[in-house]
Amino acid sequence: MAGHSQFKNIMHRKGGQDAKRAKIFNKLAREITVAAKAGLPDPAMNPRLRAAIQAARQKNMPKDRIDRAIKVSEGNDAANYESIRYEGYGPGGVALIVEALTDNRNRTAPEIRTAFAKAGGALGETNSVSFMFQRLGVLTYPLKTASSDAIFEVAAEAGAENVESDSDEHEVTTTVENFSAVRDALEAKFGPATNAALEWRPVTTAAPTDEQAESLLKLIDVLEDNDDVQSVAANAELSDELMQRLTAD
Numbered sequence: 001m002a003g004h005s006q007f008k009n010i011m012h013r014k015g016g017q018d019a020k021r022a023k024i025f026n027k028l029a030r031e032i033t034v035a036a037k038a039g040l041p042d043p044a045m046n047p048r049l050r051a052a053i054q055a056a057r058q059k060n061m062p063k064d065r066i067d068r069a070i071k072v073s074e075g076n077d078a079a080n081y082e083s084i085r086y087e088g089y090g091p092g093g094v095a096l097i098v099e100a101l102t103d104n105r106n107r108t109a110p111e112i113r114t115a116f117a118k119a120g121g122a123l124g125e126t127n128s129v130s131f132m133f134q135r136l137g138v139l140t141y142p143l144k145t146a147s148s149d150a151i152f153e154v155a156a157e158a159g160a161e162n163v164e165s166d167s168d169e170h171e172v173t174t175t176v177e178n179f180s181a182v183r184d185a186l187e188a189k190f191g192p193a194t195n196a197a198l199e200w201r202p203v204t205t206a207a208p209t210d211e212q213a214e215s216l217l218k219l220i221d222v223l224e225d226n227d228d229v230q231s232v233a234a235n236a237e238l239s240d241e242l243m244q245r246l247t248a249d
Contacts, residue, residue: 137182173201
């Protein structure tokens, strides 16, 4: 898949650098609250909530914080968050998809638009860049979990699209529709995945210069620092030299 290994490297780099635990926990708690409010507060009966709790545990979010986030959803004063997707172009013509959970779109939209404009990019209309991406369910397991054949057998039987293994992990991709079934089948056999989420993966890419790539990463940092932003996806194809510098940081 175009840009797959670069996407992984950038996300791993940024994840390793991000020490703002309070902000991360706030975003995870918001997703838990929204998931619980949208369905049942029981993760066994609510796939979205189960995925949100699993993501929180992967970030070592304390159990009492998870429980509080679920409890907030049951109160009458719980904020009414809505999911909004923003799309646009950043430096070097790189397409960006920004997913947010907000209780005030009149606050969030101008903040996102300003971030794009300051970076020399531009916010577009809905679906202006999403055609360059594919929405996938992505699950990862450490390489030591099982052989690639064993992972493939269970994943394929459950309806997964693809399984790729490298020196660190197995990555299973699936359609959005089959995501829950594949996740549950893998979890029943191998335990919880180290990552299980819906992601935007690029099918076409843009190749910014090194300078543009630096500006792009600064834009992504600004967007991810926004309290309302849950995720950012980009279709950047970065040079090997720049990738080595970024992953070495």
